Amino acid sequence: MPINFVPERGRILICDYDMARVSPEIDKVRRAVVVSPRSYNHRHGAGPGRCLVVPFSATAPHAATPADVPFAAGKYETLTVDTWAVCTAIMNVSHSRLTRVFIGHGNYSGESLDANDLKKVEEGLKHALGFP
Template identity: 35%
Template sequence: MPIPFHPGQGTIVICDFGGFVPPEMVKRRPAVVVSPRLRKRKGLCSIVPLSTTAPNAIAPYHFKLHINPVLPPPYQALFHWVKADMLYTVSFARLSFPFDGKDAAGKRKYVVHVIDPANLRQIQHCMLRALGLTSLTDYL
């Protein structure tokens, strides 16, 4: 179910990258919201995708993010790799919260997981490195 509002920075969402073309992301996967809510930009937010597969060569724009508690299946893992070189701005229609089964009444249960500020700061460092703005990391 698509989200109806801009999640806070650091919130983990599931993004459907369907319709993109390889080597872009092309499947559903977790992502971290990195943009704040901007009043004049409705229906969009910026995210960096997560992967349980380590990069072939770990670069300064990758970060091993430990997630506790783990996300619900099929995304459960003790850690995910942040792919900050693959920054996207996407429609809310592509985003949902991780789904964790149904309650006794049959209503879907969603998990809202927000990473801590120190991890968000590390992701911001990685994003700057990916954009060739390494000199700005001193200001974070």
């Protein structure tokens, strides 16, 4: 079920990248981190809002760059295997693509990246976007 709240920056959610995907865009239903500020992520009238997200991948990059930010398994309950934030695949998505991460026994995570890890993703985004 799509989220019915305005996600805060750093929140880890599930994003359905298969909706209207065009190759070679990232695909699958996968975890992603919200990188836009909450003020940008608001709803649009009665319809869903939108936000900028960076997807996570459990596949190691072929040739890692500073835009591939590693996360060790277990640091976050929602990242259960080694993953990389793929900053080159940043995307503006509708809240309709986003759901909370199910963690078992009827529970969903409200987990967010800590400030240090969010800063690492910011640095990855600077590299991916060519910002100094």
